Amino acid sequence: MNETLVAIENLSVRFDGRTVVDRVNLALHRGDIITIIGPNGAGKTTLIKAILGIQAATSGRIMRAKGLVIGYVPQHLHLESTLPLSVKRFMQLSGQPLARCISALERTGVSHLLEASVHHLSGGEQQRLLLARALVRKPDLLVLDEPAQGVDINGQAALYDLIRQLRDELNCGVIMISHDLHLVMAATDKVICLNQHVCCSGYPADISHDPAFIETFGRPVAESLAVYHHHHNHSHDLHGNVVGSGPSRSVTGHDESHAERQEGCQHEHH
């Protein structure tokens, strides 16, 4: 097992008596890509903020590896229009030398925008800039909050693909929130379905059969995902380990093949 980057034990976060994150356990290792999915208000953002160390836990523990460098890619960069900012200056605010900033921008494919104003970037360009900004610090852990929001469908697949490549290059862990179920299922090692508590977690192909997943997302969604995965399992078998473009995932070699149901998972509240 790879080095553990973050371990969460029994983490709960409550706001004004309302439980937003309920007794979550989670371990994130170097090389993992974990995606958190779940309905609105499920506590996904609160959970990653706790991992980032910017949201205090009400109870439970979060342990981070010593000297852990986190690269955070927020959902948006709400830049005040009164603040003039070029891509170059924004990258340099990381405190890293310009050469490294430029190579990070090259890696995410936006180095041609070096002199552009951050205000004028498209959704996809902004996400790639934020990704480069996270990369330049050579993170051990990448944390992304809906990285593909505001990106067109082709761009989304490419972005998830890039995240996977970066995981391989940096040998870092990745944890992200996503609503793009199909893409997530294809690009992720492990999915956590959150609805305050962890409803179910496991490998993408298995989780879509999980009763708790079906209950949370509805049967049509689960079935469409199952079909999708059948297709990709098949192509995976034909071509062996697929790398590069196109959705690929690797389940073979893992010792678990079934989704892990969280004990005591009850859904009386919806």
Next chain:
Amino acid sequence: MSIIDAVLGDFFWRALIGGFGVALIAGPLGCFVVWRRMAYFGDTLAHSALLGIALSFLISVPLNLGVIITSVVLAIALMLFSRNKTLATDTLLGILAHSALAIGLVTLSFMPHVRIDLTGLLFGDLLAMNRNDLLWIYGGAVIILALLILLWRGLLMSTIHEEMARVEGIPVERLRLLLMLMFALVIAVAMKMVGVLLITALLIIPAATARRLARTPEHMAALAVVFGFVAVGGGLSMSWYLDTPAGPSVVVTAFATFLVVYASAGRLVFRI
């Protein structure tokens, strides 16, 4: 020495040198006021300066010190109050700004032995600047500029994206407090120049003017200083030739510069 004495012995030159000193720090700090949408906050601190003056008379401490202490206490009170989100921040600021101003005025009325130029406090008395004031202004300027240079990256990062800054280990809360202390200091030293009612204008207008032409935050801060110099120089000349009040003349010049820059650069909008 005689040249310095000749220059500082002249009220016009003292006003000009003092005004430039204030513009030097109001430029970059004004940028943060604009970027962080703290205009109303600056106004509130400025209004509380009058309370600070009243209290300084009451307990006989130097005026500048009284103003700084009152502003700092108010800034900290605001931070604490705003954590309790029952009242919107602008409502809270409105309550504190005008209450502080009113309490200041009422307190002053209880001290009839204190002869005080209220108009000077409210609208500034730039031409009455003495050498002691210059010392305060340039002392404050050195401290603030040193802090800004030292903390620039952290301040800017926490302005751009607070959570990202926190993840990167930037002490966001401490920086916010330091920024408030710097505002308190600039208000204390600039009060004499344009008065408590016009200080915010001196912070905001040069920065907003600079926004139209700037490409980077540093560029904007430097340009804001330049436009501050223009406002001080122009305002004092206006006051000299047209016999207008100096403080308001500085603000009028700043506003005129703003209009000219925005009109000549195209539309009156906050876009690049």
